[in-house]
Amino acid sequence: QSALTQPASVSGSPGQSITITCTGTSRDVGGYDSVSWYQHLPGEAPKVMIYEVTNRPSGVSNRFSGSKSGNTASLTISGLQAEDEADYYCASYTRFSTVLFGGGTKVTVL
Amino acid sequence: QVQLVQSGPEVKKPGSSVKVSCKTSGGTLNTYAISWVRQAPGQGLEWMGGIIPLFGATYYAQKFQGAVTITTDESTNTASMELSSLRPDDTAVYYCTRSYSGLKTHFDLWGSGTVVTVSS
Numbered sequence: 568q569s570a571l572t573q574p575a576s577v578s579g580s581p582g583q584s585i586t587i588t589c590t591g592t593s594r595d596v597g598g599y600d601s602v603s604w605y606q607h608l609p610g611e612a613p614k615v616m617i618y619e620v621t622n623r624p625s626g627v628s629n630r631f632s633g634s635k636s637g638n639t640a641s642l643t644i645s646g647l648q649a650e651d652e653a654d655y656y657c658a659s660y661t662r663f664s665t666v667l668f669g670g671g672t673k674v675t676v677l
Numbered sequence: 678q679v680q681l682v683q684s685g686p687e688v689k690k691p692g693s694s695v696k697v698s699c700k701t702s703g704g705t706l707n708t709y710a711i712s713w714v715r716q717a718p719g720q721g722l723e724w725m726g727g728i729i730p731l732f733g734a735t736y737y738a739q740k741f742q743g744a745v746t747i748t749t750d751e752s753t754n755t756a757s758m759e760l761s762s763l764r765p766d767d768t769a770v771y772y773c774t775r776s777y778s779g780l781k782t783h784f785d786l787w788g789s790g791t792v793v794t795v796s797s
Contacts, residue, residue, distance in 0.1 A: 568739060570721065603783035605722070612772060612790060613714075613722065618783035656722050660781045664736050666712065671721035 571596065571657055571669035578675040579647045587672045589640040589657030595667050597638035601660035604633060604642045606653045607671075613656065617642060644674070652676045679704035681773050681788035688794045694761040697791045699773030701754040706730045709775040711756040712784065713747060717769040727780050728756065736780060763795045 572590040579585040589596065589604075596602055602620045605613040615624055617633035620640060630645045640659070644651055657669040684698040699711065712727035726737035730749045737745055746759045756773060771791045774784040 570723075599781065601781045601783075605784070607722070612787035613774075613784070614787075615783050615785055618785075624785070654721075658722075658724070658784075663739075664780065665738055666724040666727070666780055668714075668722045668724055 568661065568663070568665070568667055571659060571667055573655075573657060573669040573672045575670070576673045576675065578677055579644075580677045581647055581649065583647050584643060584645045585647060585674065587642045587644075587655055587657075587674070589642070589659075589669045591638050591640075591659055591667065593638060594663070595659040595661040596635065596640050596657075598662055599660045600635070602633070602635060602640040603658050604631075604640075605656045605658065607656060608653050616655075647676055649676050679786060681775065681786055683771075683773060683788040683791045686792040686794070688796065689763050691764055691795055691797055693763050694759055695763060695793050696757055696759040697771050697773075697793065699756045699758075699788050701756075701775075704754070706749055706751055706754050706756060709777055710779050711747070711749065712774050712776065712780065713745070713758040714772045714774055714784075715769040716772070717766065720769075725758070727776075729779055730756075760793075763793075765795050765797075767793065768795045769793060 604617040607613045680702040682700045710729045713725045728747045749756045773788040776782045
């Protein structure tokens with residue numbers, strides 16, 4: 568199985584909104600509401616930002632939101648801040664009872 | 678506060694095996710699935726496999742079938758991942774992570790990672 572498809576990089580100015588897409592197939596993203604998004608900073612463990620497509624864990628800023636249409640899930644960061652600069656990964660459960668990550672997206676705050 | 682405490686860094690020769698452990702501190706294993714995720718230098722996160730201790734069920738990514746073995750020891754609340762026939766491109770940070778009630782849910786707690794270096 569190939570990794571889910573994410574753009575390699577996305578950038579935006581402080582205060583702007585950016586959207587990261589995560590494209591899979593009907594065997595993963597499109598087939599389940601089991602898409603989650605992780606923020607990964609260098610030297611740290613990944614942190615879940617969105618789970619089950621749209622849900623935000625306690626403590627995560629409401630500037631982060633998720634959605635899905637067909638085989639593509641999206642993570643939107645509103646009111647971009649310098650602290651949002653990180654790598655972001657989507658993940659999905661698959662019909663093979665496995666988990667697939669996206670290739671990762673580097674977010675740069677200009 | 679529950680933590681996942683991983684074993685220390687390893688340096689291995691090509692062709693050998695490595696076993697990385699992950700102890701649940703302050704909690705028990707059997708209500709969660711434990712997965713192993715790795716990140717090679719300059720690469721993304723890669724799910725290797727997972728175990729649901731309650732059912733004794735293991736699941737592996739196709740790439741790692743036959744090379745990875747994931748086990749748990751409920752008496753010590755410890756999960757382990759053994760990777761055999763190591764190659765230099767297995768050099769990576771290996772994380773354990775948990776998900777509540779199987780693999781369909783998200784990973785809400787992560788270990789700090791174990792660096793495995795494969796070099797002759």
